[in-house]
Amino acid sequence: MDSRIFAKADHDRRSFIGGSDARIIMGDDDLALLRLWKEKRGEVAPDDLSKNLLVQLGTATEQLNQHWYEINTGQAIIDAQRRVFHPIHRWMAATPDGRVEQTGAVFESKFMLPWNFSEEAAAEKHMAQLQHNMWVVAARSSVLSIITGGGQWVEIKIHADPLYQHLLLTAEKKFWRCVQSGEPPVLFNIETPRPRLEAIRVVDMSTSNQWAELAATYLRTRNAHGEHEAAKADLKKLMPEDAKEATGHGVKAKRSKSGAISFEAQVTEVSDAPIQ
Numbered sequence: 629m630d631s632r633i634f635a636k637a638d639h640d641r642r643s644f645i646g647g648s649d650a651r652i653i654m655g656d657d658d659l660a661l662l663r664l665w666k667e668k669r670g671e672v673a674p675d676d677l678s679k680n681l682l683v684q685l686g687t688a689t690e691q692l693n694q695h696w697y698e699i700n701t702g703q704a705i706i707d708a709q710r711r712v713f714h715p716i717h718r719w720m721a722a723t724p725d726g727r728v729e730q731t732g733a734v735f736e737s738k739f740m741l742p743w744n745f746s747e748e749a750a751a752e753k754h755m756a757q758l759q760h761n762m763w764v765v766a767a768r769s770s771v772l773s774i775i776t777g778g779g780q781w782v783e784i785k786i787h788a789d790p791l792y793q794h795l796l797l798t799a800e801k802k803f804w805r806c807v808q809s810g811e812p813p814v815l816f817n818i819e820t821p822r823p824r825l826e827a828i829r830v831v832d833m834s835t836s837n838q839w840a841e842l843a844a845t846y847l848r849t850r851n852a853h854g855e856h857e858a859a860k861a862d863l864k865k866l867m868p869e870d871a872k873e874a875t876g877h878g879v880k881a882k883r884s885k886s887g888a889i890s891f892e893a894q895v896t897e898v899s900d901a902p903i904q
Contacts, residue, residue, distance in 0.1 A: 642668050644713065644721040645800050650760035651753075653803050654796060658815050661803075668807045686739040689775055690725060693737035696781055697773040704729040714764045717797075719804050722764035733785075734761045734770035742778030750774055751784055759796055762788045864889050 645653070645668075652664045666672040677683045694705050705726035714720040726735040736758060740750060750772060758770045772784040799816040806813040833839040867874045867881050867889060874881040878894050 641674070642670055644719050645760075645804060646721050646723060647757035647761045647764075650756040650796060650800065653799050653816070654756040654818065656815060656817075661813055661815060665803070665806060665813050669810070682739070682741075685777075686737075689739050690737050693739075693773050693775050694726065694735075696775070697735070697737070697771075697783065700781070701783065703731070705735050712765050717801075720760070720764050720800065722761040724761050724765070727765070727767070728771060731769065732767055734758060734765060734767045735773065736761075736770065737773045738775075740774055740776050742776040742780065745776055745778075745780075747782060747784050750782070751786055755786070755792070756796060758786055759789060759792050760800075763793045763797070860891060863891065 649664060652660050655661070663672065663675075667674050694708070698704060706729045707724075708726040709723055711721055711723045722734075724734045725737045727733065728735055736754065738750070738754065754772060758772070762768070762770050767788065769785060769787050772782075772786065774782040774784065776782070795818045799818055802816065803813050805811075863879070863881060867883070871881075872883055875894065880892050880894050881889055882892075883889050
């Protein structure tokens, strides 16, 4: 049986760090970080989001979002809003919008405005929450199901990133120590890795002048590059195993202590002596 502890959604949020808290902890808003710290210590009440239109739009479209995801992917969503506590770090919890039954992926439904919308920006905005939730529930992947105000539905698949999760856990540990000690937190200034998105688009780059120039260079040098690499491989085979250096015909080969062989071109010196 899974050792993780499941609890009701009305559990006191002050006793743990959740996915929505992770985004603030990894963010760059010092006032938001300080307010979250005060909330966790019980010094201020949580923000009243009942009058936040974007938040309410997200809440109102959650069921539609889940339904749209299911009919478009054929994947079922289970365990909606089921809270899970980490088996070791009991101050960490996750309350995802659900799990994809077939894969176990964390499922999060979002409503976003269409202006300047991009998959990269959406993934970066919600990366901390997704990585936090994946870490807590031991999931290898997650899904962002996004409905925009422009009538667009977007599915973004994001895999667990061990480096990101290590940085996230480090920051959350420091923040939780501040909650317990009463020392105000400061921004952690952790530069997180760029989100790795699953490649799903086919893009036509024929209108890009820079692409055209680089493509022409690639095509022009492709054969020469292949010959160059083949020559290097054959030269390495010819170099005696006990040789530290080998020279000849304008090329010098050097063997490092680890056994790697590198090459450099030698400049041919022109002699001033008269030709006999």
